Structure formats: structure tokens, C-alpha cells
Amino acid sequence: MKILAITSCPTGIAHTYMAAESLERTGAALGHQVKVETQGAMGVENRFTAQDIAEADALILAADVPVQGRDRFLGLARILEVPVQQAIRNPAEIFRRLT
């Protein structure tokens, strides 16, 4: 599956990036194509392109604060919202719920 994820946490200096790394590693191991956009203290990085969004099968919102640009995904049917900590501690469970 082509899966997009956004990670974002209160201070934006640690959990955002741990969650991103965790989703990328586990997703790849499970055979998915995963792209993670981080919304942290350095701003939005690895921003999704229109093509990313058009081709995506699902979106994971691993965020403890409101994410920017949520309206980009109005056409996407499968959106899963989880706490950032779950993406760090139990990423496999997130992918299981998506598939």
C-alpha cells in the first residue's frame, strides 16, 4: 500500500521525529511504501506533493496537536488518527488496523 503519515508533537523536537522514523522503518518492513511529513519545531518537512496525495491509499495522523493542511486529504477515504506515542511504541498495530 501507499501510505502517507503526518507526525507532530507538542514541542516538536523529539517525538515528531521518533514517530516518523518508527513508521518508516516498520512500514518498509511490512512491505508498504510510506512517506512521512513531519510538522515540528523546524516547520513542515518532507511535505506531500499533490501526486503523493492523489496516489495514497491511506493516511496516518500521528499527532498530539492539530496538524496543518488537513483539508488536503478531503478525498481520502482511510484516515487513521493515533497518538504520537503509539507510532513510537507500537507501529505494527497501526499498520494492522489499516490493512
Place this chain on the structure above:
Amino acid sequence: MSLERPFRFPLAQGLHARPAAQLRARALAHPARLRLANDRSGRTAELGNLLSLLATDTRMGDPCRFLAEGPGAAEALADLAAFLAEVLEDDLPEPDTGAAGPAIPRILARAGRACFEGLPIAPGLGTGPAVLARTRWPDPGPGGPPAAEALALRRALARVQGALAREAGHGPAERRAILAAQEAMLQDQDWASGLAAAIAAGQGAPAAVAASLTRAMAGLRASENPYLRDRALDLRDLGDRLLTELTGADPGGITLAGPAVLVAAELTPSRLLGLDRAKVLGLVLAGGAGTSHTAILARSFGIPCVVCPEALRVAEGETLTVDGDRGLVVPDPPPELAAYYRIEATERRGRPAGPGALAMALHANILMPQEAAPAFAAGAEGIGLFRTEMLFMDRPGPPSEEEQYQAYRQVLEAAGGRPVVLRLLDVGGDKPLPYLPLAPEANPFLGVRGVRWYGRQPGLIATQLRAAARAARHGQLRLLIPMVTGVEEIRLVRGLLADATRTPLPVGIMVEVPAAAMNLPALAREADFLSVGSNDLVQYLFAADRGDARVARPEHAWHPATLRILARIVADAQGRPLSLCGELAGQTAMLPLLAGLGFTSLSLAPGGLAAARRTLAALDPGRCRELAERALAAESADAVAALLAQGAAGIPAGGLTDPDLVLLDQACASKEEALKLLAERLAALGRARDPLALEAAFWAREASYPTGVGFGFAVPHCKDPAATTPSLAVLRLRQPVDWGAADGQPVDMLVLLATPGAEGDATHLRVFARLARKLMDPTFRTELRRAPGPASILALLHQQVLAP
């Protein structure tokens, strides 16, 4: 069967209606008979009776007991204990991230313990058994025949009146005012007739005096007016005198059998002076008149002191910890608290400066000989300014040569070979002495003060020079002349010194009058050393009376005019040892400027030494010089303040991390201790100005959700101005600690990130992000966990996180 369970009442608001109702509901579920006994108020209530519960007048910290009788008593007590824990949580405000947050050590909340919050009066930490100073006069018992009692009273009144009149003849104005108030009381007809009536009715004279003054004091204490409240202490003093006359025993006497924390509603300076100071581990006061003078003494003697009326209800003999820095009194302190404070003390002791660090000697300013030993304990490298005026003030005649010799010797002995700069008597119109008559002056600060009267009245100063010369055998003594403007003044003092003694002593000058700064090349040729008195220098430079807030502004300290005259002084010092004493040296924000201007020695109040050392540890000499250059060219104090705020000099040379930021195999017993250790370590390395504010910033982040990430790792972090430098620290614990995380996993590896969050900090944030991602790599985690020492952890961080 009857059981009881003691506790301290935990709710800040006391036992008010809501928790009382909850307590009642909880109690009704048990078959046992349940009661609450408040050992402070002495009242007991059935838990089932709401009104009687409220009537126990239970306040925070009160010693209380739950009493249980009958079937299921033990179960009921256990349930009530659980209730207390719940209701405590319920009553606590939201996690505090504000200024009040850092005051109370986290470890206390964790231990579920209450403490009293008061005003910090004198810094330091002391723990010991409470000794309660008697707040009420003892019951003198029944009197004799009324006629005899009336006669005894008349005699006592006359004697006390005579003593007051004698004392009112001299002494400082304040003391005279107090005595006058007491005399007025003695002459109060209503009071006299009240006493007479009480004695006629069969009361003994001591009982009548005690009762009438106790009533009068209660009336004054209840006043809204702080001045009137303070007068209660005067009446107490009067009562002590009268009762001493009547009974032959001092009723206000305090005796300390051993080291103790003294708890006193009121304490006059003379009572404190009368105690064996080595036995006073701490001081808890309710406030009142004389507080400030008592406070100055407490600070001088290094006795931690807190003003906290609520803490007066502790029990005699109960162990108390007095935290004079935070203003806390902790009854029955848990052992974890000592561990927490130990971390603080260890980390604040100061660290040896590394290579390339800024060289700055830190000396202490003292007023009283007793301050010397605590100043050296606080890390002073010498006494840079011993103001000797206090020895001469508040007394009818000057101290003898012997008395002065003993005082100077005490300082030199405390110094143990380190230098002591004794400033010669600096009095005059601004600090008048009753035995140094000077003509009235319209403007005492511009009048005959400091060295200016030495030639007119050489006797006083000759005595001081003789005493100093005798004391000089006990150490490294230097003499400092105040208010110098011309070379003839230095020659005068050298002449007086030669007359007084054959001991040659180094003689230096205060540079505190702008004329001295402008004439420094000539003065420096005659003086052995120079000391800038920044308080007076700024006052004279701006023609602004430093006691008048309408004209004296704090920003004068960093005004370009001040900086330029300081730069000129450094340039014209002719290689003479140069130091700066005064308020400027105690302002941490000024330190980069002073270092940049070329000062290599400062003298400041002992209480500021630790903060100054922390700030200096973080400074880079090159950046300080750059900052000073730009500040000298600035057009206003505001422009200089803006330069300082940019923190242009505040980046340590070490970068993001440091070998001292890798702490391996530490024995922390809790999350509180771990975060405490990290906050203190960052501050000790000059990476944070205020360790308590940094600690609070870490906890504020933990309040969103704990930063444990699994695998025994936690990533505590903050983006907060409390951190002055972006920092990365690693703490590996010997035993895992509970991190409060949702999964309940304990933590033994901490990777800590702190950044002030300033604009343009992307480089450090990028490193933090890379590190965060790296922590998801099991190999990296194992390597961190198994690294044999700090060097290998640093190497790991450099290769895998910092370098790419």
C-alpha cells in the same frame, strides 16, 4: 479494638466543606466508629458529622490522626488513607509551569508530603529538631498580699523607666524611637489603673503585667496596619524587662541544648546575638518588627532563615528542614528530600575551569567579621571588600583597638592565607557617627566623607591602622582608602600608617569619584592596587542620588557612559591589580561586559558567587571582548541592553554537548532526582541561568505526557528560555526508575535535549531530530547502553548524529 493513623493534613485550603463532605461519605460506608483528631487545634470530630468536622479548624500541615474503633477498623483506616491520596490529587492545581512551579521540590509532591511556603530571608539549608521559642509569658503563679504586689510593681516600673531613659540618651534613631514608645506605654494612665485594679483584685504583679501586655499585643497584632503590628514586639520587649525585674528571671530567654532549628514568632536581634550560633541550624520566624535586622544577622551568620507564620504550629522536637533559598519549611522531611538537596549542593559547588576559559577571580564583600567564613565556604577566593563601618555604627563610642584587632583577625583567620582587603572607615555626613561630630551638610554625599575627614580627626583612623597592622600578622591584609581624588590623600594615609606602625602594608584606593578615574595615571603610580566602587561611581557620574528612585535608574549600570569610564579605568590602571566591587559585579547580565572590558577580578556579595561562577563558566573571552566593543560604541543603555539580550557572549565553546554532559551509571532513586541532576548539571556548565527554572521546564513538558519512549529509554526535553544554550545530555542510571509512562515501563537511559528555542536555531534542532530518529534504531540503543565510558558515547554521538 481501637486503631489510629497519624497524618498531616494535605489540602492547601484546609478541611473545607467539599472534602469534609467527601470524607463523611467515605466514612459512612464503614461499620467502624471513625473520628478525626486534630492535634494542633486539639479538637476531635466524628467523621459522620459534617459540622463537627468543619469545626476542627483543620488547616494544611496540621498534625492529625484518624481514630477507628470496632469491626473493620483496620480496613477503614486503610481506606481513609487511600481517600487522602485521592483527595490530595483532586485538590492540587493543574501542573504548574509558571513562576511558582520551581519553588517546591518535586520530590515532596511525589512523597505526598506537605510543606510550608514562606518568604526566603537568608539562604542556605538546615535540618534539625524544632525548638519553639516561648511565645507566651509563663504563668507566674499567684501573688502575695496586694499591697506588697503593688509596691513591687511600682519599683519595677521605676527601674525599667530609668533604664529606658538612660538607653534613650544614645544609640541609633530607630532604637530611640522604640524606647520612646515603651516609655509612653509606661506612662499610660489607663494601663496603670488597669494594673492597679488587677492587683487590688488579688492578681500578682507579674501576672497582671503579663495579662495586660498580652491583651495589648493581641490588639496590635490584629491590626491591618503593619506599623502597628510591628509595635507588638516593642511591648513584648517591655514585658520581658518588667517581668525580669519582678521575677528575677528573663521570661523570654531561649536555651538551645543542642543544634536545632529555632522557631520563634518574633526574635529581636539581641536575642539572636545571645544564642550560640553554631547551634542554630535554621530559623523560622513569623515576621514582625526587627525582622530585617534579624534577617541581616541571619545572613551574616549563614543561618538559613524563612519567614512563615503557618510553620509556627510545628511541634517541639519535630524534625524540620529549612530551605532559605526557596523559602520552605518542611516538617518531618522524607529521606528523598535530602538526596534531592544533595544533588543541588554537589552540582553547585563549582567546577574547575577548562582550558581557554575566561579568567576571573571572584572575591566577596562583607560587612561583619562573621560573614567571612560563610563567604569562603561559598567559594570566595578572597575578601575583596571588608566594609568596616558596621563595627563603628550604632554605638555611643568607637570600638577600641583591641576590639578592632579581634574583628580583623577573625576575618584573616577565616581567610587562611587568602587576601583580605580592609576598607578604612568610610563614614561621614552620609553615615554619621555620634562620636564623630561633623558640621551639618546640605549634601552629605558630596560632603566630608571617606578619606576627607582623616586629616581633620586623625585619632580614629590611627587606631584603626594600628589594629589592622597588628592583625596583619594573621594573614594577607591590604588596606583600601575610600573616596580618593588626589595623590595627597594617599600620601596622608601612608603617613598615618607609618606613624602607627612599622609594618608595611599594601595600600590601595577606591576608584569611585569620576575625578579619580580621570586622574588615574597619577593615582595608580602612588597606589598599590585599585578597586572600582561601582555604586558611588555611577551615582557621581550621573549626579543621581542612588537612594532616590526618581533619578537613579538600574540601567545606569550598563549605560555607555559607565562602560566608557570603566574602559578608561582599565586602560589607565598602569598594571596595578584592579578589581571591581559593588552592585555591578553581582549582576550576572553584566558579567560578559565586565569581562570584555578587561576586568579580571570582581568582588560581590557572598550570595551571588555561585550564580556569577555559573555565568562566567559559559563565557567565551573573545566573544566578551567583541560584545564590550560594540557596547562601548552604543548610543544608549537600551542599545546596550539589546546587545546583552542577544546573548552574543553566551555560547560555551564546547558546542552542543560536552564530556561533563554524559553521566554514566548514576544512582538516582526517582525520575525527580534524574531530572534534577540533569537541570543542575546544565546550569553548572553555564548552559542555563536558573537550574530551578530549567527543571520546571522539563516537568512542564512531562505534564503533556511522560517522555518515556519504551525500551527503557526516555527523551526528556524542553524548548524554553531557561536553557541558554542548546544542549544534549545523556544520563545512564544504575537502577531503572518509574517514568510515569502509560505502559508503566521503567527507564534507565535518558537522552536529554534542551534549547532556548531562539530564532535561527535550525542547526541544533536538526541535530535533535536526527538523534530522535536514531533512537528508533535498536543497534544504536544497544551501543549507547553498552558504551564503556563517556568518551565512547561522545564518539558515538559524533559519528552517528552530530557529524552527518
